Amino acid sequence: MERYQTLLYYCYSPIVNAEDFAADHLKFCKSLGLVGRIIVADEGLNGTVSGTPEACKAYMEAIHVDERFAKTEFKIDEVDEPSFVKMHCRYKSEIVHSGLRDPQMIDPNRQTGKHLEPAEFLAMKDRDDVVILDVRSDYEHSLGRFKNAVTLDIENFRDFPAKINELAKFKDKKILTYCTGGIKCEKASALLLHEGFSDVYQLHGGIIKYGKEAGGEDFDGKCYVFDNRLAVDVNTVNPVVVSTCYNCGKTTDKMINCANPECNEHFTQCDECGTATDGCCSTTCQEHPRKRIYDGTGYYVKVPQPVNVKKVALL
Structure with missing residues (x-):
């Protein structure tokens, strides 16, 4: 092959x-x-x-x-x-949409957090004076995250600036940011510095590089990726599953998109519930007339929308 x-x-x-x-x-x-x-x-x-x-x-x-x-x-x-x-x-206007009226205020070419290689991140992450900050969306960190990481309830990275005040209690700590490949951390760490956080770091290369070079140690669950794999393994040292089925609560690490294209919710779902619900998050979505055929993967290629139907972003 x-x-x-x-x-x-x-x-x-x-x-x-x-x-x-x-x-x-x-x-x-x-x-x-x-x-x-x-x-x-x-x-x-x-x-x-x-x-x-x-x-x-x-x-x-x-x-x-x-x-x-x-x-x-x-x-x-x-x-x-x-x-x-x-x-x-x-x-597009930005390669990572920040939601800021003036994105230039956090130009990573001018100021960003100190880059930590995976081995440095591993050595530093459990110190008492350190806070590990996940800057990804909620559906990403619900699938997998570092042990003891601070996570934020955000649907997209553009919601991150509004959460800065919630992080103010950590201003006396070393902030170690991380994301999938490093790109969101460039802007997140720059914004933290702009807002008065003095000791900010970022995991160079993100979770993906950490998995390759540090064995993914202490990263619980899987890492969400933006392609038809949807999730990839990271931890070969001490792996555990932390995500649960949206429908029944059973432990599962399978991430899918709702089969209803007008919902397209990202969520974790076990195979049994996937079969029972046709890959949908709810009965309403399962009964939707435009429900896509569920083939067990939960990944759908973008297809043309009918006239007068609101367009949605599909994976």
């Missing part, structure tokens, strides 16, 4: 005419036979792409030869099949 690779990466580096760059970059990715999702903004790149090892190697070389992105770090996973179905490369 042919093996494939999935690349996770980001780079904060100014791009002139970023909208044109996005269109050209899409053509380039398609020419290599890659599939994936890339966000291009004036501030840089944020992407996950998947393809053959040869295509991925050519892509990484092309990124590194561009002086704007020469320092880009790629997290590489070996996969049995491509992690996406299509290739998307879109221009």
Whole structure:
């Protein structure tokens, strides 16, 4: 069986005419036979792409030869099949939407937390003067998180700035931020510094790199990823399952999207409930006329919406 690779990466580096760059970059990715999702903004790149090892190697070389992105770090996973179905490369205002009226106030190129390599993070995380802060969304940390981490009730990263006041009690501590691949921590740590937190760190390369280099020690559960795998194993040292089925409460680490496209909720669901509910989070969604066919994965390719039906973002 042919093996494939999935690349996770980001780079904060100014791009002139970023909208044109996005269109050209899409053509380039398609020419290599890659599939994936890339966000291009004036501030840089944020992407996950998947393809053959040869295509991925050519892509990484092309990124590194561009002086704007020469320092880009790629997290590489070996996969049995491509992690996406299509290739998307879109221009947006930010590569990680902060929800701030003036995003430039937290430019990671000017100020960000001190980067900790996985081994440094592991050595430091259990100290009494340290607080581990998860800056991801609630559906992500409900699936997996570091032991004793502070988690926030946020649906998207743009909700993070509104939670700063809740963190004020930790201003005398060393704050160790973490996220999936490191990109959200760049802005989260910058905002914490802007708001008067003096000792802020971030896990370089995020959970994914920590799993590869530190064995994922003390990361409980699985890590949510933004491709058709939905969740990946991280901890090979002391793994446990911390998530439960949304419907019955049984322990499970399977993350899905609701089969009703107008709900599309991210939630954990055991296989038994998945079969019983057709992959839906509720009876209402199960009875919805546009309910998608549940194939046991809980991953759905985006399909065209009927006329006069509100569009929703699908995985």
